[in-house]
Amino acid sequence: MKVSPSATPENNLDYRCVSILGATGSIGCNTLDLVRNNAEKFNIIALTGNKNVDLLIQQAREFSPDLAVIGDETLYDELKAGLSDTDIKVAAGSEAMAEAADQPSDIVIAGIVGVAGLAPTLVAAKRGTVVALANKECLVCAGDFFLNEIDRSGATLLPIDSEHNAIFQVFDFNQAGNVDHLTLTASGGPFRSTSLSEMKNITPAQAVAHPNWDMGAKISVDSATMMNKGLELIEAYYLFPVEENQIEILVHPQSVIHSMVTYKDGSVLAQLGTPDMRTPISYALAWPNRLEIPGRRLNLASIAELTFEAPDLKRFPALTIARDTLKAGGSLPTILNAANEVAVRCFLEERIGFLDITRVTEEVLNRTPKSEPKTLDEISHCDEVARVLAEEVVRSLN
Ligand code: NAD
Numbered sequence: 001m002k003v004s005p006s007a008t009p010e011n012n013l014d015y016r017c018v019s020i021l022g023a024t025g026s027i028g029c030n031t032l033d034l035v036r037n038n039a040e041k042f043n044i045i046a047l048t049g050n051k052n053v054d055l056l057i058q059q060a061r062e063f064s065p066d067l068a069v070i071g072d073e074t075l076y077d078e079l080k081a082g083l084s085d086t087d088i089k090v091a092a093g094s095e096a097m098a099e100a101a102d103q104p105s106d107i108v109i110a111g112i113v114g115v116a117g118l119a120p121t122l123v124a125a126k127r128g129t130v131v132a133l134a135n136k137e138c139l140v141c142a143g144d145f146f147l148n149e150i151d152r153s154g155a156t157l158l159p160i161d162s163e164h165n166a167i168f169q170v171f172d173f174n175q176a177g178n179v180d181h182l183t184l185t186a187s188g189g190p191f192r193s194t195s196l197s198e199m200k201n202i203t204p205a206q207a208v209a210h211p212n213w214d215m216g217a218k219i220s221v222d223s224a225t226m227m228n229k230g231l232e233l234i235e236a237y238y239l240f241p242v243e244e245n246q247i248e249i250l251v252h253p254q255s256v257i258h259s260m261v262t263y264k265d266g267s268v269l270a271q272l273g274t275p276d277m278r279t280p281i282s283y284a285l286a287w288p289n290r291l292e293i294p295g296r297r298l299n300l301a302s303i304a305e306l307t308f309e310a311p312d313l314k315r316f317p318a319l320t321i322a323r324d325t326l327k328a329g330g331s332l333p334t335i336l337n338a339a340n341e342v343a344v345r346c347f348l349e350e351r352i353g354f355l356d357i358t359r360v361t362e363e364v365l366n367r368t369p370k371s372e373p374k375t376l377d378e379i380s381h382c383d384e385v386a387r388v389l390a391e392e393v394v395r396s397l398n
């Protein structure tokens with residue numbers, strides 16, 4: 001099953017009820033900014049956060065959801081106290097996270113980072129609602145399983161990831177056979193021109209400082225290693241009716257062309273815009289309509305020059321690792337995602353160096369026999385085994 005834009009949400013286009021999984025993160029805050037500026041069009045039903053209880057309280061006080069959920073159970077009392085003078089229901093923990101996804105809403109923004117978002121996003125998918133997906137790890141970890149659930153429930157999956165949203169906007173689903181290939185653009189991250197010898201000493205602070213996008217720490221590090229583009233390659237494979245060899249990656253440092261579709265006749269359709277996640281998020285929030293977003297417009301005359309280059313696979317081995325993983329299929333994308341999540345966390349904790357991130361991931365992939373997980377339990381088992389092994393590989397490096 002691949003995404004299809006043919007299903008139109010039955011809900012009223014002029015007024016939508018929205019739940020946000022990962023409200024306190026970068027995607028969540030951008031979504032709430034759009035809701036704040038279009039208050040007459042949206043009603044917030046549920047908000048979730050993991051550790052930033054102060055921000056969750058502030059958001060809940062501003063947007064008055066029915067339910068506010070904090071992932072970290074030790075923060076439950078704080079959340080309860082912070083909202084005690086309101087009638088907002090509060091809860092904590094993973095079951096409550098699923099309850100938030102299950103609240104009746106027209107659209108769920110899947111903005112949790114990592115595989116932690118899989119279970120609640122699946123609950124939203126099973127409910128048959130519109131799932132606006134930022135959480136690419138869901139698809140990388142459990143692509144076929146996730147899409148089967150979407151298919152079975154009749155849910156609508158809309159990509160928020162800017163590249164996939166761009167492709168979604170220009171992909172002619174009625175003429176999928178006429179598509180030659182997709183081009184995922186990549187900024188190249190902060191170390192696009194850094195030599196391998198300099199890369200060894202990159203610190204977490206340097207790695208999270210992305211030149212074009214303001215994002216959470218994990219995706220920022222993924223962008224720096226270019227594993228983000230590797231994960232996006234897998235995400236695109238699951239989202240669109242194309243094969244792995246029909247998806248190419250092109251470095252485009254200005255992040256103006258967000259991705260492209262090349263048709264058989266040589267026509268190339270692209271979506272362009274300023275690098276602002278509110279554009280793809282608003283597209284999902286209003287789909288198939290569009291929201292008015294005042295502010296910066298793309299000014300190509302002032303940008304003057306757009307540049308492109310092939311990715312350097314030597315300095316960014318994550319791209320090859322991800323492509324080989326996708327070709328091999330089975331449990332390997334699940335293992336890749338789990339090992340990468342552990343390696344990025346260990347890098348952020350300064351337990352391993354920057355170049356070790358992909359080394360750890362590759363080592364875990366090499367040491368884990370491929371299997372064919374079909375059920376969620378089997379997928380979770382693969383994920384857990386890979387995490388344990390990744391920790392072991394990290395320890396062996398120290
Ligand atoms: P972030 O770190 O800023 O926010 C993550 C959110 O997830 C926070 O609300 C956090 O509380 C929540 N969270 C973290 N761990 C959790 C757990 N164990 N249980 C429950 N909730 C948890 O991350 P982000 O940059 O907003 O990215 C979110 C997702 O969107 C990622 O999958 C990322 O790849 C994707 N994405 C982000 C951007 C962007 O511009 N930020 C762009 C494209 C795709």
Ligand code: MG
Pocket residue numbers: 161162163232
């Ligand atoms: Mg992206």
